[in-house]
Amino acid sequence: MRLQSILMGKADDYNHNITSMNKINAIGLFSGGLDSILACRIVAAQGIQVQALKFVTPFFGHDLLADEARFQQDIFDKYKIEAELVDLSEGYIELLRKPAHGFGKNFNPCIDCKILMLRRARELMEERGASFLFTGEVRGQRPMSQQLDTLQLIEKKAGCQDILLRPLSAKLMPPTLPEQQGLIDRTQLHGLAGRGRKGQLALARELGITNFPAPAGGCVLTDPILAARIQRFYQGLFAIGQEGITAEDICLLLIGRQFRLPGGHWLVLGRNEQENERLTALRGPEDWLLFMPERSGPVALLRRAAVTVAAEEQEQVKLALWAAGLVVRYGQKTEGRPLAGNVLMEQGGNQRKLCDVAPLPDELFKDWIV
Structure with missing residues (x-):
């Protein structure tokens, strides 16, 4: 009922449900890159229990399914983040046939990809009693999927309006319901934007995060050679x-x-x-x-x-x-x-x-x- 109340704009019902809980829980989309690591740590620093979900498909992260326990231990040892894998293969394979918002430069359906992930995260939020969702997205970092109008389109199509927080760019965006209700302190969030990484690197030093992966695409659908092969396969x-x-x-x-x-x-x-x-x-x-x-x-x-x-x-x-x-x-x-x-x-x-x-x-x- 919590999620339904949020989506209908019933803030009073939402607030009553949240305050009755012993501890606030939040679900974060976790890619394993620095931005998502920082987002998880920033939210957790406010005493919120973070459930980090790494979505995998045959196009990214699928090999991790062979040993999820090892993946979980590695992420916890490095970053003190509790992460788990969520396999989106079946829905993602079907999505590639005709993504509603088209493809990027190659065969990558970035907008529909994020919508699919957030829809699944929203379902799990309801099942697990989480209070809100968050991602490591930075406003303006990626031209196709992280401009303000696109970010707002994605959360609307995913049914996540008002419950999706972006801790790294929160101060550049309208306050979300978790911020308005005092579930998380907006003053301790950030206002990063653009493609530069100075802000993220400074935050990493501040939080003592040193062992993080270099920026990389990670998704084979952005690789021009493999993407062309996959596209021909679908044709x-x-x-x-x-x-x-x-x-x-x-x-x-x-x-x-x-x-x-x-x-x-x-x-x-x-x-x-x-x-x-x-x-x-x-x-x-x-x-x-x-x-x-x-x-x-x-x-x-x-x-x-x-x-x-x-x-x-x-x-x-x-x-x-x-x-x-x-x-x-x-x-x-x-x-x-x-x-x-x-x-x-x-x-x-x-x-x-x-x-x-x-x-x-x-x-x-x-x-x-x-």
């Missing part, structure tokens, strides 16, 4: 189709050498042992996995080959030989050149050995490279 680059894209598909798209074989079949080739292990871990029951059991070389994953390859045995053999030829081509060389080799192909519980496979000539597959 139907491969035979697996545009519907039913999964988080595992995106993870596969971001590693290894990528090939579009004739017919639109999608093949990923590992470039090192780590990527070979990753491909093996990500394979599904409909995928073909190919490797040389007797020689060092890449693992190849042919995505959903069991359903995208024609039933005719001749077509299956042709595709298997193309994939195997790429495995041999990028495998261990002898006297500077790849030699024919045996390739094992696995699909489900079945195995098939392809003997004396010749390496594919470069001129044959150069147009297959994505």
Whole structure:
């Protein structure tokens, strides 16, 4: 009921609910960068219990899900912040099909991304009895998503008007309901703006924060090369189709050498042992996995080959030989050149050995490279 009262502007009901609590709780969006670290520490310094949420998708932070406990301990040891991961993969993958507010310079839907995060944070605020939300955003820091009119649009679309605090730029913005109700002291908040970092660095020194990451994009959707690849994927680059894209598909798209074989079949080739292990871990029951059991070389994953390859045995053999030829081509060389080799192909519980496979000539597959 607290959130509903806020959104309807019932300040009296809101105040009654808050004062009945033993301790004020707040949910913060935590990217792991300096701005979000500072925001959490500034709010916590006023005796408010901070729940820091790091949202992850296949496009940013997804690898942290493999060991959330380690992530939480690392953040607490460095910054004394209690953080947790929230997986937004399913909703985010769907969002990229047609974001209401368009894309940035590459394939990054920054405005809709922030709206999605805040909507989820608002839901969790209600569930967890938190009093308000906050972010580490700095007014004017980013041209697409952090101008004043855009910040106000985002909080309106996310249903967070009056309950979303931005501690680093609060003094440059109208007071929020938590400030008006005395839940947090506005005089201890800040008025930072623009792309410079002098103010943040000064605050970090004041708070004794020294071990923080350098500024970085973090989201692969802002990378011009990877963003173009992902965009083509959404446009139907491969035979697996545009519907039913999964988080595992995106993870596969971001590693290894990528090939579009004739017919639109999608093949990923590992470039090192780590990527070979990753491909093996990500394979599904409909995928073909190919490797040389007797020689060092890449693992190849042919995505959903069991359903995208024609039933005719001749077509299956042709595709298997193309994939195997790429495995041999990028495998261990002898006297500077790849030699024919045996390739094992696995699909489900079945195995098939392809003997004396010749390496594919470069001129044959150069147009297959994505």
